[in-house]
Amino acid sequence: MRDERPGFVAPVLAVLLAVVLGGAAFDRFAAHVTGEVTAWRAEVLALALVEGRAPVARLAASDGPAARASLVAQDGTGGKYAFLRRYRYTDASEAERVGRRLDPADAADKAVADAYVAALTAPAVVPLADGGARAAVRREGATAVVDARPVSVPTAPFWMVRAVVGALALAAWWLLLRRTKPGRWQAVLGAGFAASLLLTALLYSLGAVAFAAEGAVAATRAALDGQPLSAPALARGGGVALAALTVLPLVLVGVAGWISRSRRSPHRAAYTYVGPALVGLGVLVLAPFLFGLALAFTRASQGHVEWVGLQNFARILSSEGYGITHPLSFYFTLVVTVLWTAINIALHAGIGLGLALLLNRPTLPFKGVYRMLLIVPWAVPSYITALVWKGMFNKQYGLVNNVLGLAGIEPIGWFSQFWTSFTANVVTNTWLGFPFMMVVCLGALQSIPKELYEAAEVDGASRWHRFRHITLPLLQPALLPAIILGSIWTFNMFNIVYLVSGGQPGNSTDILITEAYRWAFEQGQYGYAAAYSVLIFLILLSYSLLTQRVAKKAEGAYA
């Protein structure tokens, strides 16, 4: 871009493009409102018909809204099978046919059947070719079909509004341009563009919605002799569209402003590189997270989603009225989960560190073989390990009881008491968990310089002193993050608990995540399960914030 003088062609084209594109968008919106109003009115009429508030004859006779109306009602007396209905049919032009099943061979019956099937085949309301709409509504076995004539919204006045606003925006830009320094023109143009778009959108959509809705309500009221009506669907649809159209220019101008600012930012290139990853993160992580969060405040049953506020949380935190020591209480499960995590991590880290120290001895023969064998549990898919261990804990045929039997110990019903069942889970998960800690420790051990040990030995430090004052402190930077990560994994270790003990006995060994799973996929209460997962998230969030502070302190001490 030349600095001395801004170009004229680009801004004029931009404003023209804005007016044309904005205009096209608004036309689509107007068409949408028109269709919406027609469809809504067809539905209201069909509802009135099926609920018996307006007979077919009056709907058809009242000069206007309903081009055609018909009612197909089912009759409960089906002969041999009570659930097979007979059908009767009412239409303004046809006689009523009552008390028998429709006969496809009879021409009149076939016409009735076709009308009924056409109504069934349409998803509730469908647009017709002439701009009207057909609504089919079913209540208590009766089906009403109504074809409503199109309602038109005059759009010409809004074209004028749009042209005037466009011209004003252009003029504003022109005036502003003359007073500002060259180089800032994008921002000015952006502001003018946004203002024009915003104003036009507001005026146009407000006007169109109000006009169309009011007209339709008046016409329908007249047809139904002053029945009170509401327009919930329209109000909602129009409201959403309006909000979207109002917010969109604001977002656009925000983005434009951000881009024009970052043109001067030294990190512009970095943003470009990070951009795709950010979008991916937003779609794959942030969006499902927000959806889950929203779900936690709802309760869904039979296709109806209901906003219940904090009720799910209140129910969970009040333990559904169970005492704190009851296995189904939230607090009992929380304590079990914390215990489960703490014991597992202690065992994983302890065994992992011990084995790493053994394997790190330079004189040990066949080191590679041992190392490989010890990593095997980690390489096997965890659910296979879980099922194998569950089989080994079987009371009659399991390996564990067989081995204990050799020592003269009576067979133990591992899953019939809390502590044995819990132990079975812990043993299985320890088998799975220690190789990771071992690998981490081994790596860290090998990076400790040998000179430190030699120096300590020269100074007369014992084995314990060398371990306590050299090995442990130098392991810490590697071990601490592994422990934090491991405890978060273990806290949410679904596979082992669900597959090994399955919560036995009496759901007492369930942890929070298996409890949440049961609510979602066994009971079908997704909102309740989402509230559980939000609570799990909050617990883990506070845990990791806490450990981060500890880790920072530790780093400070040994840095």
Place this chain on the structure above:
Amino acid sequence: MRALWLALALLAGCAAPEATDGTELVLWHAYRGAERDALSAAARDFEARTPDVRVRLVAVPYDAFPDKLSVAVPRGHGPDLFIFAHDRLGDWAASGLLEPVGFWADEPLVDRFYLETVQPLVFRGELYGLPLAFKTLALFYDKTLVETPPATTDDLVATAKRLRAQRPDVWGVAWDADSLYFHAPWLHGFGGAVYAAPEADELALTSPEAQASAAFVRRLLVDDRIFPEEATPALITSLFNQHRLAFVVNGPWFRGELVGNDRWAVAPLPIVSETGRPAAPFLGTEALYLSARSSEKRKAFELMRFLTSDDAARRRFREGGQLVANRAVYEDAAVAADPFARAFREQLARTVSLSNRPHMRGVWTPMETALSNAIVHGVPPATALGEAVDRIRRAGR
């Protein structure tokens, strides 16, 4: 200027025309192997008969089926027809996912099926879907250990005890005792029921009959010691295949896990000696449903009519090994001579159809805990069942 052309090109791209020819009906199913092949052969027959309609079969994994369906159908992306067990019917019908088929179905059509398999497809007085096959439980027995199947539970216990006395490594009888589905024969045989009334969601699971049924199974496990402890499905299969288990209560799918077809047989479940009533398992119907959002309902129903016809049912029975719902198939000489089909057909008359109401979904897990507590862990049945009913009520709030 380049941006302008780009914008115009984008606008033009949005208006690409869509081409359609003929009608395509989409059918979702969760079948595999022979069942799937038999279904697709039947669908090809339908296409040959009605040239303007194509049938697209889409295999959807069973576990993901209900979730996919309840997400796709309301948005218009779902199938025209789908095949699933009937136990979720109430939920789907109440959510408006299903189209009632009472308008098209007539008496001759419904006469094709055993009424027991049609009844579960009725929800709030409307017929949803047509039955393809049924699933229930029967008594599998090892012919090398037992010559004739027992007529009563006393017979069963006596036979099992005798066997155990002769060979201590052989067990008497087993099923997945924690599961309400497998416990149902005894619950009904003792005169109990899941619900107190056909329409209300009030549970009858704490009744003396229900308690007696739990006590009966605990007796087999603890007093008679004929029921192996911690009998998981995998353990049951392996014991039965090793001829170390005389009786297994299981469904038609169990056949696929067994080795050596001539060493076992199936019989209807015995009469409960204490009450004189037959042990009546749950009946599950596998049905073909019509989606409420199908745009070709008339043609879709023609496909339903065809796939449930006696000829298509024979094919599904012969090639897919399904226990089909059509009466005519079992009257064929070849089928009447098939002891497996005969046993399950006889059992069909002594079943209780699994409730299709939405409320039922919340019953399974609490009852699993209750049965495991009462049968395995020795909690008094009244307490265990009371806890389950209390838990179901709390969860349903």
